[in-house]
Amino acid sequence: MTRVENVKERKPSPLSRFMPDEMAKRDGAGAERTYVGEVVESSTTELIAEARELHGGPSFGEFIRIEADLPVLGIIFNVFTHSIEPNRRPTAYGKTEEELRLEQPQIFELLRTEFQALIIGYLDGGAPVQILPPQPARIHSFVHLCTDEEVRAFTGNDDYLRRILNTSKVPTDELLIAVLRHTLRAHKHSRDYLVRMGKELSRLMGDDYDRLSSVIRRVAN
Amino acid sequence: MAKSKGDGATAKTRGEAIGVITKGSLVEGLEMKLDSAQNVEDMKAGKFVVIEGDKNDFFSMVTDMRLDAKNQEVLLHPPGREDDILRKVLAGTSTYNIVSLRPMLMMPKGAVDDDGPRPVKAIPSHFSEVQEAMEHDVAKIFGKEGDPEGRYFSIGNPLDMDTQVCLDMIRFAERSNGIFGKTGTGKSFLTRLALCGLIHYDKAVNLIFDMHNEYGFKAMKENGSSSTFVKGLKQLFGERVAIFSLDPQSTRARGVQADHEVYISYDQITVEDIAPLQDELRLNPTAVESAYLVYAIYKERWLRTLLALEGPDVEEFAREIGAHAGSLVALHRKLKRLENFPFMVSKVTDGDVVDRIMEYLDKGINVVLEFGQQTSMLCYLLVANIIARRIHEMYVKKSERFYATQRTEDQPRQLMITIEEAHKFLNPTAAKQTIFGTIAREMRKYYVSLLVVDQRPSSIDDEVLSQIGTRITALLNDEKDIQAVLTGVSGTEGLRSVLASLDSKQQALILGHAVPMPVVVKTRDYDTQFYKDMGCLDDLPEAERKAKIDKGTVALYGDN
Ligand SMILES: Nc1ncnc2c1ncn2[C@@H]1O[C@H](COP(=O)(O)OP(=O)(O)OP(=O)(O)O)[C@@H](O)[C@H]1O
Ligand SMILES: [Mg+2]
Numbered sequence: 189m190t191r192v193e194n195v196k197e198r199k200p201s202p203l204s205r206f207m208p209d210e211m212a213k214r215d216g217a218g219a220e221r222t223y224v225g226e227v228v229e230s231s232t233t234e235l236i237a238e239a240r241e242l243h244g245g246p247s248f249g250e251f252i253r254i255e256a257d258l259p260v261l262g263i264i265f266n267v268f269t270h271s272i273e274p275n276r277r278p279t280a281y282g283k284t285e286e287e288l289r290l291e292q293p294q295i296f297e298l299l300r301t302e303f304q305a306l307i308i309g310y311l312d313g314g315a316p317v318q319i320l321p322p323q324p325a326r327i328h329s330f331v332h333l334c335t336d337e338e339v340r341a342f343t344g345n346d347d348y349l350r351r352i353l354n355t356s357k358v359p360t361d362e363l364l365i366a367v368l369r370h371t372l373r374a375h376k377h378s379r380d381y382l383v384r385m386g387k388e389l390s391r392l393m394g395d396d397y398d399r400l401s402s403v404i405r406r407v408a409n
Numbered sequence: 410m411a412k413s414k415g416d417g418a419t420a421k422t423r424g425e426a427i428g429v430i431t432k433g434s435l436v437e438g439l440e441m442k443l444d445s446a447q448n449v450e451d452m453k454a455g456k457f458v459v460i461e462g463d464k465n466d467f468f469s470m471v472t473d474m475r476l477d478a479k480n481q482e483v484l485l486h487p488p489g490r491e492d493d494i495l496r497k498v499l500a501g502t503s504t505y506n507i508v509s510l511r512p513m514l515m516m517p518k519g520a521v522d523d524d525g526p527r528p529v530k531a532i533p534s535h536f537s538e539v540q541e542a543m544e545h546d547v548a549k550i551f552g553k554e555g556d557p558e559g560r561y562f563s564i565g566n567p568l569d570m571d572t573q574v575c576l577d578m579i580r581f582a583e584r585s586n587g588i589f590g591k592t593g594t595g596k597s598f599l600t601r602l603a604l605c606g607l608i609h610y611d612k613a614v615n616l617i618f619d620m621h622n623e624y625g626f627k628a629m630k631e632n633g634s635s636s637t638f639v640k641g642l643k644q645l646f647g648e649r650v651a652i653f654s655l656d657p658q659s660t661r662a663r664g665v666q667a668d669h670e671v672y673i674s675y676d677q678i679t680v681e682d683i684a685p686l687q688d689e690l691r692l693n694p695t696a697v698e699s700a701y702l703v704y705a706i707y708k709e710r711w712l713r714t715l716l717a718l719e720g721p722d723v724e725e726f727a728r729e730i731g732a733h734a735g736s737l738v739a740l741h742r743k744l745k746r747l748e749n750f751p752f753m754v755s756k757v758t759d760g761d762v763v764d765r766i767m768e769y770l771d772k773g774i775n776v777v778l779e780f781g782q783q784t785s786m787l788c789y790l791l792v793a794n795i796i797a798r799r800i801h802e803m804y805v806k807k808s809e810r811f812y813a814t815q816r817t818e819d820q821p822r823q824l825m826i827t828i829e830e831a832h833k834f835l836n837p838t839a840a841k842q843t844i845f846g847t848i849a850r851e852m853r854k855y856y857v858s859l860l861v862v863d864q865r866p867s868s869i870d871d872e873v874l875s876q877i878g879t880r881i882t883a884l885l886n887d888e889k890d891i892q893a894v895l896t897g898v899s900g901t902e903g904l905r906s907v908l909a910s911l912d913s914k915q916q917a918l919i920l921g922h923a924v925p926m927p928v929v930v931k932t933r934d935y936d937t938q939f940y941k942d943m944g945c946l947d948d949l950p951e952a953e954r955k956a957k958i959d960k961g962t963v964a965l966y967g968d969n
Contacts, residue, residue, distance in 0.1 A: 212765065343626075386498030397482040397503065401495055409493050 210372035219324075223330035225303060229253060230324045232307065234357070235262065237331045239301035243269060249366025251334035251342065252305055254325040256311060261334070261342060262305030263367050265358045269301040278395060305331075305365075308348045308356055316342040318351075340376035353392055361403055366408045424541030427452075428508065435532050438472065438903055441539045442534050445501020449474060454509050454928030455918065457542045457567040465515045468526065468542070468550060468926060473509035473905025510539070511903040513926035514550060516557040524549055526925055544572040550925050551575045562598075562606035564881075564919065566900040574930045576879070576947045578606050580615040581923040584603055584825050584878025585849050587831075589866045589894055593631075594753070594883035595915050597623050600827065600862050601642070602880070608646050613823040613858075615775040616766065616800065617642075618793045620829045622782060625777035626665040630935075633741030637887050639935055642777060645945050650688040652770050653762070655752045655792060656682060656781020671762045672754045673795060675713040675747075682794045683712075683744070684832070689787045691728065696740040699732040706730055711870050713755070715741055716748060750788060763799040772801070773822060790833055797826055798844040801857055808855045812880065821856040830922040831861035832868035840870035847857030849873040867893040878922035884911040898927075 192332035220269065224246055234255070241268040245267040246252055254260040269323035271278055278299065281288060310321035316338075334342070342348070352364050368385060386404050393400050414885035427447050435437030438569055439460070443449060452474050460467040483503050488495040512533075526549065542564040542589040552561035562581075563573035579604070585591045588603065590596045601624060607613045627643040635822050643650045643665070645697050654660040654667035661667075680700045683690075689695065701791050704711040712962055718726055723741045727734040747753055769776050778796070780789060828845060840846030848857050850872065861877070863869065875897040891908050895901040898920060904927060908918055911929065920927035933939060 279819045340641070349469070382495040386494065387502045390498055390502035395482070397480060400503075401486075401488065401492075404495050404498055405492075408505055 225331040261309045262324045266304040274355040318347045336374040424543045430537045441507040441508045450592045455907045467512040468514045469510040469512040477728045485967040547572045559610035567931040576923045578612040586879040587877045590883025613825040617777045619826040654779045659781030676709045695736040699737040702732045827860040829862045831863040835869045837870045883917045
């Protein structure tokens with residue numbers, strides 16, 4: 189890598205509170221990072237975790253780490269909030285959340301935020317490995333957001349992109365773009381990094397030039 | 410992608426990686442995929458690169474380049490100007506550059522120095538790395554100036570490099586050589602450089618037929634609209650160069666005193682000297698035959714006798730000797746033009762000029778024959794022919810004596826004769842009649858070779874061209890000329906494009922006997938630094954200058 193150029197200096201947007209650095213601030217400058225969720229369903233390729241707080245799940249495309257002997261790494265591909273009672277759907281009240289919290293706080297107790305993550309690798313002795321882990325994450329283990337440093341270390345090599353492109357869970361390109369935007373941020377919006385990623389994508393997408401250019405454009409702006 | 414060879418020792422010996430070999434054949438040359446970090450605009454035709462194979466290094470020349478794309482979509486919807494990132498992403502993945510390389514020499518890795526480069530008989534394997542050539546790569550192939558034998562003479566730098574490309578002057582002197590190029594591309598400068606090399610390293614003595622007065626003393630150098638003067642051989646080498654002049658007045662007018670004025674008497678001209686003028690004089694073959702008839706009777710006085718006749722008497726004369734009247738009249742009328750040349754005299758007073766030239770050449774003094782205002786082709790052809798023919802005769806005698814006695818002191822000094830507008834002497838018809846055709850064909854048997862300077866090599870006889878050892882070629886556009894320069898050279902496909910894409914000044918492709926592989930050079934500057942390198946005596950104080958010359962004389966003729 190030669191010179192690090194910044195793609196664009198961003199001003200905080202309403203969205204930015206979903207970005208990890210903003211979250212770290214929320215958590216008290218990351219001094220003692222707390223977990224964001226707890227695993228409730230787990231397999232080799234993906235997992236579901238319950239967020240510690242209602243509406244407090246990680247953002248779409250964010251990198252997470254699940255505590256274990258060989259910590260498992262994943263990316264969020266779905267976040268959803270629903271009623272904890274299977275047969276009861278929340279009903280519309282026609283009030284703001286604030287009003288509701290004052291008048292009917294109990295209804296929020298019946299809601300849960302959960303998120304789904306695609307497993308993309310694990311850490312072996314701290315070193316990132318872009319292979320599915322030998323054992324899935326354990327139920328009840330805690331989920332943490334990856335630090336920028338961890339993201340940088342993991343994305344130093346671009347093989348994980350193939351894993352994302354091969355999933356059929358969600359609109360792949362949307363996930364890809366979300367992940368790349370997080371990655372790029374962790375790499376301090378380095379232009380060189382973006383170009384490198386782009387080249388890898390170009391190889392992976394083969395002849396699909398339209399798709400490539402749309403992804404690159406949406407990641408970069 | 411750009412793999413930098415950072416680690417210790419290798420960093421110094423190998424150039425920067427610029428791509429990998431992807432395709433190719435021994436016959437057609439190789440293709441390299443350019444590293445996406447490289448700019449295709451840096452890959453100029455003629456650039457010198459090294460391919461690092463598993464067992465050999467291949468020294469190669471860039472001959473062509475091509476833009477390529479993996480799929481047509483990209484070409485139909487190219488990224489916009491502002492879409493810089495996408496452009497960069499596509500570079501090297503969807504869009505890429507292919508550079509054609511022609512391997513010219515190969516050298517086993519880790520070979521010791523005297524186990525030098527050899528012809529290419531293999532090709533490197535897939536994905537062999539291609540690297541920028543380094544100074545020592547160039548030196549390994551072309552040698553370096555300053556060797557004890559004085560073998561290597563730097564003629565310029567490889568494209569975009571700062572090192573010397575040297576001619577092997579021993580090999581250069583061994584054969585006839587050619588300097589070609591369109592007008593204004595630097596032929597005269599190249600010639601002057603080559604002559605300086607020959608004189609400085611004393612590898613041959615030169616006889617230069619200097620049609621435009623640009624070798625002896627001062628020559629013009631155009632700098633855009635203005636022009637300055639550069640030094641001539643006489644100024645650089647002093648007493649080792651003698652100026653003979655056909656037009657002493659003009660020579661004086663340029664501030665030089667000619668060492669000798671040249672006069673030619675009618676008796677010195679033979680029919681062989683007239684025959685090559687057929688084109689210039691528009692003579693038909695029967696006219697030449699009539700000339701032979703006159704010669705048969707009057708011997709060396711034939712021309713004098715013929716020209717002494719007045720118009721009406723010629724027919725009478727023709728009847729007497731049994732020649733065709735019409736032809737002889739035409740011959741007479743046309744040869745009358747010779748009487749207009751101021752250097753033609755009925756009797757030479759201070760000795761035969763050819764003997765004088767020979768004396769100088771024997772002493773190792775180079776002779777520049779200036780034509781002054783006498784710039785007609787007729788004059789140039791006539792004089793060069795007369796003089797060269799007789800010099801050649803003398804050299805044949807000397808060589809035969811040497812072959813008989815085999816004594817080293819009888820060995821003639823290698824002579825190189827420089828002629829401009831060479832195609833006038835060496836076109837297919839003239840080459841059979843002029844002495845120059847003979848010299849070119851008989852090779853170095855008699856210690857005489859040619860340095861032909863020409864802008865239309867395609868007009869030169871094929872057989873002569875094929876005998877030309879080293880070809881130094883500046884820009885040529887005409888397809889025929891390019892073809893001609895490359896006759897008898899194998900693997901020329903790539904060189905064509907290289908030749909046609911040279912700069913219009915001070916760039917040349919050198920190929921043949923004096924260089925191990927074809928190479929494009931930026932010609933060495935002919936400037937004050939060069940004068941110094943040639944040990945120019947001009948600016949030295951008189952005493953020192955004398956001392957140097959004396960030393961040179963001892964070196965040249967031995968101490969006697
Ligand atoms: N080695 C050199 N050093 C300095 N200048 C050069 C050199 N080579 C060429 N030039 C420049 O190029 C110009 C033309 O060169 P030159 O007179 O040798 O061309 P040419 O091919 O002999 O032309 P012509 O066909 O008219 O005789 C020179 O006047 C000079 O400015
Ligand atoms: Mg010239």
